[in-house]
Amino acid sequence: MKSFIRAVAIFIMCVGASPSWASDAPAIAAAANIKFALDKIAANFTQDTGQRVRISYGSSGNLVAQIRHGAPFELFLSADDKYIYQLHKLGVTTSDGELYAIGRLALAAPKTSALALDPQLEGLKTMLQQGQLQRFxxxxxxxxxxxxxAREYLEHLGMWQHIQSHLIFGENVSQAAQFALSGSTDGGIVALSLAMAPQFQAVGHYVALPSDWHTPLNQRMVLTEKAGDTAKLFYDxxxxxKSRxxxxxxxxxxPELTSPGA
Structure with a gap:
């Protein structure tokens, strides 16, 4: 049990941390679900170009609010393209950006959980019906x-109304993943990209969920009007x-890329 707690603590530190680059590096806002992937890409970028970026992770909606209120982000990587379109309509960006990835959900649980994992959530339904589900x-x-x-997925399976009293909300999907692994919940629906990280797999297990049971997670990025040369280089x-x-x-x-030379 001590080794499990230690591994969970390591995962929480990993998902909660951001690179501490020099203050003159451009500020990048990014959806929490791409943390492990983007940290690796940023490290490759520094190795290949000698340039650095500072990345702040959070929920896309909260990051948009920060950008609208003048946060000095030069590039925004959203988990949902609707937020990019909102910023473009407001004149915060000069374009509607580029799709960079298509996300997926995963059902995840700590290895100590009794929750059986399956794409149809039959194990979750059983625990719910038998009164065994505590928190999700x-x-x-x-x-x-x-x-x-995740809500759309649960609605598709007719579970949303029944499970609401058991739900614990993370401020973003990284925090939801922390809750899903902490031992204080039976599991959760998180980003597949987080569940696939080695730090996650050390303490939990997961199953990928079908993407046709919810609105597509079209992840789009865009440069803001504050973007300098390094941010533009990182965008490219x-x-x-290598990044893809x-x-x-x-x-x-x-997704297929439409930028010239991409």
């Missing part, structure tokens, strides 16, 4: 796209084959 984690559907899609770097391979490594689908 998802991201807050009001401002986190992965929480919104994210569309190159990292997204694939963490379970993302890859």
């Amino acid at each position: 984690a998802i991201a807050n559907p009001d401002h986190a796209p992965y929480g919104e899609r 770097y994210l569309q190159q084959a 391979a990292v997204f694939t490594e963490f379970g993302f689908g890859l």
Whole structure:
């Protein structure tokens, strides 16, 4: 049990941390679900170009609010393209950006949980019907796209009304993943990209969920009007084959790119 608690603590530290680069590096806002993938890409970027970026992770809705109120982000990677379109309509960006990945959900639980994992959530239904389910984690559907899609998934299976009293909301999907692994919940619906991370698999297990039972998680990125040369370079770097391979490594689908030379 001590080793399990230690492994959970390590995972929580990993998902909660952001690279502490020099203050003159451009500030990047990114959806929490891409943390492990984007940290790896950012490290590759620094190795390949000598340039650095500072990344702040959070729920897409909250990051949009920060950008609208003047936060100095030069690039925004959203978990849902609707937020990019909102910013573009407000004139915060000069374009509607580029799709960089297609996200997926996963049902996850700590290895100590009695929850049986399956795409149809039969194990979850059984625990709910038998009164064995205590708490279940998802991201807050009001401002986190992965929480919104988790709600759609549960609605598709006719479970939303029955499970609401058991739900614990994470501020973003990374926090939902922390809750799902903490031992204080029976599990949760999180981002597949987080569940596939080695730090997660050390303490939990997961099953990928069908993507046709919820609105697509079309993840779009865009440069803001504050973007400088390094942010623009990183934006281009994210569309190159090396970066796309990292997204694939963490379970993302890859859209066709439309940028010239991408």
